[in-house]
Amino acid sequence: MAESSLITQINDWLIDQALGDPDIVDLFEGVCNRLSAIGIPISRAVLMWSTLHPLFRAELVSWRRGSPAQLDQFIHQDTVSDVWLRSTMKFMLDNNLQVLRRRLTGPEKLVDFTILEDLAAEGYTDYLIIATDLFARPHAHDQSRRGMFVSWSSDRPTGFTDGELECLQRIQRRLSVACKTVIQARISRNITEAYLGKQTGQQVLDGLIRLGDGRETRALVWYSDLRNSTGLAETMPSAEFLDLLNAYFECAARPAIAAGGEVLAFVGDAVLAIFPVADEAELPAITRRALSALRVSLILTDRMNAERKQAGLQPIRYGVGLNIGAVMYGNIGVPERLAFSAIGPTVIEVARIEKLTKTVGSRVLATPQVASLEPHLWRSVGEHPLQGIGRPQEIFGFREEAAALEAA
Structure with a gap:
């Protein structure tokens, strides 16, 4: 019950963030630190989303316990990388999955993706990734998805409990709302800068x-x-x-x-x-x-x-x-x-x-x-x-x- 109350507080904080104009790196770092502070045993987390930008196809924020979050951007490529083809995200998109969980140690260990091999080698014990569609598809037959993925990894020997997994899934919807607000603002800036220039684009966004x-x-x-x-x-x-x-x-x-x-x-x-x-x-x-x-x-x-x-x-x-x-x-x-x-x-x-x-x-x-x-x-x-x-x-x-x- 206490854990549920603490998660509600984080959800409320996320709604406050959605109503403001936060930096997405600070937003994700803030939610990771708050989850860690209430005892959710996350030691690594990644937020990744598709974007509209003339140079970049996707952006990613990574967080590790005890270190500041960092932003990475992925350039457009004519060919699909092997890393993407072997990723959990590609598998989830292909199979229309919203949640994927893997234990990385013990009798239920299942390491069937390259990233999981790397995490297991680094001492992580549990992995959860959740997908959320952020924008409606333009046509019913359109199979493309523009959304975000959030992965959570633990290094606690026993991994996540069922209650902790439920908490992380509860957080996802509010986190997605806050992130959608920030991502839409970033995309608007990307588009106006690409077509109008940085200074001019900002003037247009300012009214x-x-x-x-x-x-x-x-x-x-x-x-x-x-x-x-x-x-x-x-x-x-x-x-x-x-x-x-x-x-x-x-x-x-x-x-x-x-x-x-x-x-x-x-x-x-x-x-x-x-x-x-x-x-x-x-x-x-x-x-x-x-x-x-x-x-x-x-x-x-x-x-x-x-x-x-x-x-x-x-x-x-x-x-x-x-x-x-x-x-x-x-x-x-x-x-x-x-x-x-x-x-x-x-x-x-x-x-x-x-x-x-x-x-x-x-x-x-x-x-x-x-x-x-x-x-x-x-x-x-x-x-x-x-x-x-x-x-x-x-x-x-x-x-x-x-x-x-x-x-x-």
């Missing part, structure tokens, strides 16, 4: 979702465009062109993201990214980060093109324009279908500047505002008219050799 919502900000704007994309699309097989396009984005967008930039849009074969400037005193440091990303972008491109040449593939050629100024950063479109983007004269100018890279002999061009912050890395290429802009502007080309020496 910036109506047409016209936005703010004016000062920013360093990065715009790149793939050369001869129409000709490539018309002459290359679709799959080969898609591979080239993604390789280009890897070169042109990833370094900007890694340096703290926000990629707002892939406009066909163009990349629009901004480095917001919250404080003017931060502008020199932000510019250095952007130029460091630019160097990485060019190095990646040259390296990738050398590999593509050896393989007999089309090279990746693109230009980059950089500008600094005010941008309107917010929602555009129609109420039913919005896009979060940056608009304004600064963005129009940088797109026009990038077009000049096709004729002035430099892969990267910038305005005086950018060049003045690191003048030794730029050379004037003269004044040039920009389509739709009133007067010619002095434009600066990136001195790649100076940048390479500085980076060495």
